[in-house]
Amino acid sequence: MQIPSSMTVVEISTYGGPEVLKPTTAPVPDPGPGQILIRIAYAGVNRPDALQRAGNYAPPADASPLPGLEASGHVAAVGDGVTRWSVGDAVTALLPGGGYAEYAVTDATHALPVPDGMSMDRAAALCETFFTVWTNVFMRGGLQAGEKFLVHGGSSGIGTTAIQLAKLHEARVFATAGSAEKCAACDRLGAEATFNYHETDFVEAMKAEGGADLILDMVGGSYIPRNLDALANDGRLVQIAFLEGPVVELNMTQIMTRRLTITGSTLRPQSQAAKAAIARALESEVWPHLASGAIGPVMDSAFELADAAKAHTRMEGSTHIGKIMLKVT
Numbered sequence: 661m662q663i664p665s666s667m668t669v670v671e672i673s674t675y676g677g678p679e680v681l682k683p684t685t686a687p688v689p690d691p692g693p694g695q696i697l698i699r700i701a702y703a704g705v706n707r708p709d710a711l712q713r714a715g716n717y718a719p720p721a722d723a724s725p726l727p728g729l730e731a732s733g734h735v736a737a738v739g740d741g742v743t744r745w746s747v748g749d750a751v752t753a754l755l756p757g758g759g760y761a762e763y764a765v766t767d768a769t770h771a772l773p774v775p776d777g778m779s780m781d782r783a784a785a786l787c788e789t790f791f792t793v794w795t796n797v798f799m800r801g802g803l804q805a806g807e808k809f810l811v812h813g814g815s816s817g818i819g820t821t822a823i824q825l826a827k828l829h830e831a832r833v834f835a836t837a838g839s840a841e842k843c844a845a846c847d848r849l850g851a852e853a854t855f856n857y858h859e860t861d862f863v864e865a866m867k868a869e870g871g872a873d874l875i876l877d878m879v880g881g882s883y884i885p886r887n888l889d890a891l892a893n894d895g896r897l898v899q900i901a902f903l904e905g906p907v908v909e910l911n912m913t914q915i916m917t918r919r920l921t922i923t924g925s926t927l928r929p930q931s932q933a934a935k936a937a938i939a940r941a942l943e944s945e946v947w948p949h950l951a952s953g954a955i956g957p958v959m960d961s962a963f964e965l966a967d968a969a970k971a972h973t974r975m976e977g978s979t980h981i982g983k984i985m986l987k988v989t
């Protein structure tokens with residue numbers, strides 16, 4: 661594969677709104693030891709990209725400053741010590757950054773094969789949400805078959821993945837979303853009930869079910885005390901973002917009296933080994949179900965790489981259901 665010395669990328673020209681995303685050129689990165697260089701077909705757009713663009717989510721020091729946490733494509737070069745992948749292999753990968761570009765490097769252990777029969781746009785939509793949901797809902801939250809699981813933002817990229825994976829694991833799934841159309845989409849994915857939070861109090865709805873055993877929350881703010889109220893005894897709350905803010909006044913008593921657990925994590929700063937362990941678990945536990953078509957990414961829309969600003973505008977307008985993609989090559 662012929663690799664050029666420079667490539668088209670979309671950079672964050674300064675912190676601000678979607679308009680600060682500007683196409684430009686940059687050198688093609690070299691894969692270091694243990695890394696692969698991917699010629700990107702499609703890149704996923706995720707809410708953390710918008711946070712980074714606004715100056716609220718700094719990339720790790722050793723990561724590309726370009727946005728983009730996931731991509732599909734073909735291996736263009738391999739670094740020293742990489743044995744699993746060869747030039748030309750079709751992969752989908754978690755990236756430390758740099759996905760809004762024609763080429764990106766990532767750790768070879770953070771790439772997975774494109775599931776059999778899956779198109780490259782759908783393959784690019786997998787890693788950020790499946791890694792995040794797997795580590796938070798199953799490894800951290802310990803969701804078990806038969807448990808009641810509530811996911812907020814059920815129609816988001818994260819939410820649509822969480823509903824499907826929880827259902828696959830035979831949990832009873834509940835969701836919240838902000839419109840009738842979004843609620844219907846969550847129900848079609850397997851939610852037993854989806855509550856339009858403009859109309860229904862999810863606390864009362866979950867109490868009527870005996871409380872949630874596990875809640876996955878990205879809203880925070882006023883949801884934090886309400887989530888505790890909505891949990892069953894011994895319930896767990898896993899926090900993955902704070903769209904409404906992280907500061908809240910909280911009466912902690914029921915954490916003690918009802919044995920509740922509050923935890924959470926962010927994926928990006930985790931160690932290379934931790935992300936590799938998640939990738940291995942996904943490949944054995946989840947990838948066969950993607951290949952069979954039992955589950956799959958929910959696709960909202962695709963934009964050309966140069967139109968990344970339009971993709972962010974769509975995401976922040978919050979009318980989308982599922983994943984927003986960038987077509988790169």
Ligand SMILES: NC(=O)c1ccc[n+]([C@@H]2O[C@H](COP(=O)([O-])OP(=O)(O)OC[C@H]3O[C@@H](n4cnc5c(N)ncnc54)[C@H](OP(=O)(O)O)[C@@H]3O)[C@@H](O)[C@H]2O)c1
Pocket residue numbers: 705706707708788792813814815816817818819836837838839842878879899900901902903904925926927928975978979982
């Ligand atoms: N911790 C991690 O490792 C990690 C990794 C990836 C993503 N995340 C976080 O997970 C969240 C989802 O990411 P995504 O890429 O799937 O984004 P997304 O598709 O844009 O989802 C955001 C969802 O949040 C809901 N929402 C937004 N503001 C809200 C509010 N104030 N109250 C209630 N719901 C609100 C929206 O649904 P409605 O319109 O229905 O309200 C929307 O579906 C983001 O907050 C992201 O930062 C965390």
